[in-house]
Amino acid sequence: MDGILTLLSFGPQGWGDQIAAGVVVTVSLALATLPLGLAMGFLVALGKRSDDALMRLAANIYTTIFRGLPELLTLFLVFYGAQIAVQQLMRFAGAESGIEINAFVAGMVALGVVFSSYASEVFLSAFRAIPDGQYEGAYAIGLSRWRTMRLVILPQLVRLALPGLSNLWLILLKDTALVSVIGLSDILRQAGIAARVTKEAFLFFGVACLLYLVLAMLSSIVFAAIERRVSAGGVMR
Amino acid sequence: MSLSGTSSSAELPPPVPARRWSRTRLAGALLLGLWALFGIGIVLFLVRAWNPDLFWRYAPNYLSGLWITVKLVVISIVVGALLSVPVALGRRSKHKAIATLAYAYVYFFRGTPLLAQTFLVYYGLGSFRPELQAVGLWGFFREAWYCAIFAFSLNTSAYQAEILRGAFESVGRGQWEAAAALGLSRWQTVYKIILPQAALVALRPYGNEVILMLKASAIVAIITVYDLMGETRRAYSRTFDFQTYIWAALIYLGIVEALRMTIDRIERRLTRHLRR
Numbered sequence: 001m002d003g004i005l006t007l008l009s010f011g012p013q014g015w016g017d018q019i020a021a022g023v024v025v026t027v028s029l030a031l032a033t034l035p036l037g038l039a040m041g042f043l044v045a046l047g048k049r050s051d052d053a054l055m056r057l058a059a060n061i062y063t064t065i066f067r068g069l070p071e072l073l074t075l076f077l078v079f080y081g082a083q084i085a086v087q088q089l090m091r092f093a094g095a096e097s098g099i100e101i102n103a104f105v106a107g108m109v110a111l112g113v114v115f116s117s118y119a120s121e122v123f124l125s126a127f128r129a130i131p132d133g134q135y136e137g138a139y140a141i142g143l144s145r146w147r148t149m150r151l152v153i154l155p156q157l158v159r160l161a162l163p164g165l166s167n168l169w170l171i172l173l174k175d176t177a178l179v180s181v182i183g184l185s186d187i188l189r190q191a192g193i194a195a196r197v198t199k200e201a202f203l204f205f206g207v208a209c210l211l212y213l214v215l216a217m218l219s220s221i222v223f224a225a226i227e228r229r230v231s232a233g234g235v236m237r
Numbered sequence: 238m239s240l241s242g243t244s245s246s247a248e249l250p251p252p253v254p255a256r257r258w259s260r261t262r263l264a265g266a267l268l269l270g271l272w273a274l275f276g277i278g279i280v281l282f283l284v285r286a287w288n289p290d291l292f293w294r295y296a297p298n299y300l301s302g303l304w305i306t307v308k309l310v311v312i313s314i315v316v317g318a319l320l321s322v323p324v325a326l327g328r329r330s331k332h333k334a335i336a337t338l339a340y341a342y343v344y345f346f347r348g349t350p351l352l353a354q355t356f357l358v359y360y361g362l363g364s365f366r367p368e369l370q371a372v373g374l375w376g377f378f379r380e381a382w383y384c385a386i387f388a389f390s391l392n393t394s395a396y397q398a399e400i401l402r403g404a405f406e407s408v409g410r411g412q413w414e415a416a417a418a419l420g421l422s423r424w425q426t427v428y429k430i431i432l433p434q435a436a437l438v439a440l441r442p443y444g445n446e447v448i449l450m451l452k453a454s455a456i457v458a459i460i461t462v463y464d465l466m467g468e469t470r471r472a473y474s475r476t477f478d479f480q481t482y483i484w485a486a487l488i489y490l491g492i493v494e495a496l497r498m499t500i501d502r503i504e505r506r507l508t509r510h511l512r513r
Contacts (some may be wrong), residue, residue: 047268055265061272068493069486070455072466077482084479170348177350181459188353195360202361209349209357216348 007198015194022190023211029107029176036112041119048124066117071175075110079182082106107179115172122164126157159230166223170216187211279483286480295472302468309457309464310450312386317393324398346395352456354392359384359460385457396446404439437507444500448493
């Protein structure tokens with residue numbers, strides 16, 4: 001028991017610092033992906049409910065592709081694909097320097113597109129739950145399309161989409177574990193290193209699992225608070 | 238501006254611009270054009286990178302990888318389905334301890350990454366090698382393949398238990414009461430009344446779970462199981478040819494789409510009495 005505590009302690013003997021650094025990487029990757037995924041998901045949802053067939057088709061192709069590919073494969077496609085693309089560009093430009101693709105950015109993009117394709121479905125069903133009367137009322141009092149969206153639709157949309165989005169956030173948090181494969185020092189990778197060095201694999205992977213559980217619980221608390229706040233203002237339908 | 242004709246447009250949703258090439262239309266065409274370019278680019282890339290030697294060398298590997306993936310998903314889903322029944326029953330149990338235990342099980346497997354669970358089983362259980370050897374299970378947990386099946390089955394059983402529970406709870410109490418009033422036994426009630434109704438509710442989530450498992454199965458490549466993803470990684474590490482990943486992506490996309498369409502078709506067939 002003492003040995004375990006030493007292994008998990010902070011400082012030169014323990015792995016506490018490294019694993020804490022891993023937690024920071026995991027959380028910051030998830031937090032960095034969130035706005036990207038939300039924004040793209042919203043745009044794709046707008047595309048899907050556009051009255052133009054071409055736009056709908058373009059948006060649907062996006063979701064079909066990124067919901068159909070395994071997340072790991074998407075990550076590799078982005079990571080290696082970007083590397084090759086950059087190399088080609090550099091060769092085209094005549095430069096001969098090897099540019100490394102940042103694993104964090106590759107992870108952000110890959111997880112972002114996956115998140116956005118699922119988020120677009122959440123936004124879409126939230127859009128469908130808002131009656132046409134809301135638009136008509138807004139146009140009737142002379143709001144422009146943009147202001148209607150910002151002042152009338154979005155506040156209601158957030159409330160309707162929140163449960164689905166909180167679910168997606170939890171999935172995103174778990175999917176960040178995949179970036180350990182392309183060399184980002186997240187929780188899982190740090191735990192893996194510790195496990196290999198100390199030969200206490202069960203302990204460190206168990207700790208990693210528990211840390212993900214703690215993050216999930218903290219997220220649930222935060223989401224419950226946001227939900228309370230968002231639903232406080234409006235009438236429930 | 239005339240007033241005639243406004244009466245019918247009053248019921249229409251937001252005003253639709255009547256211009257033929259509105260900005261949305263243009264943007265849609267542009268985006269679609271981008272997708273078309275992207276598709277053509279991939280086809281061109283594959284045509285230019287076409288290499289019969291490479292193809293015939295790795296095509297059998299891809300096929301065997303695909304077979305491993307299918308086997309892994311089918312076995313995990315079936316074992317997970319069997320395991321999910323006691324878990325779902327436990328979730329509904331009146332005993333506080335059993336219900337809490339089942340909830341903890343579900344929460345753990347749904348709250349942690351499958352990759353971490355797989356590592357916990359494959360690398361972690363190695364810490365208990367003497368104990369496992371003592372009970373004769375070491376041969377099982379030494380193999381990455383069995384570890385993957387073990388971890389995946391436990392993981393999907395937690396998800397399936399929730400699907401099962403949700404589906405059963407979606408059938409109203411009145412159905413149970415009516416069946417009891419008709420004098421049906423408990424087993425008859427479940428088999429003839431509850432199950433057919435619950436199955437309709439559960440079909441879509443089950444289908445999604447199969448698709449999620451198929452996509453998640455790619456991670457076994459990391460613990461050295463040569464499934465479709467594993468074979469792809471191996472081929473890429475030998476050739477550094479990006480088309481290996483493109484092929485894998487096309488195969489995965491094809492399977493997922495086929496599955497999705499099959500589920501849609503089954504659902505449409507089973508719910509044809511509900512359509513108006």
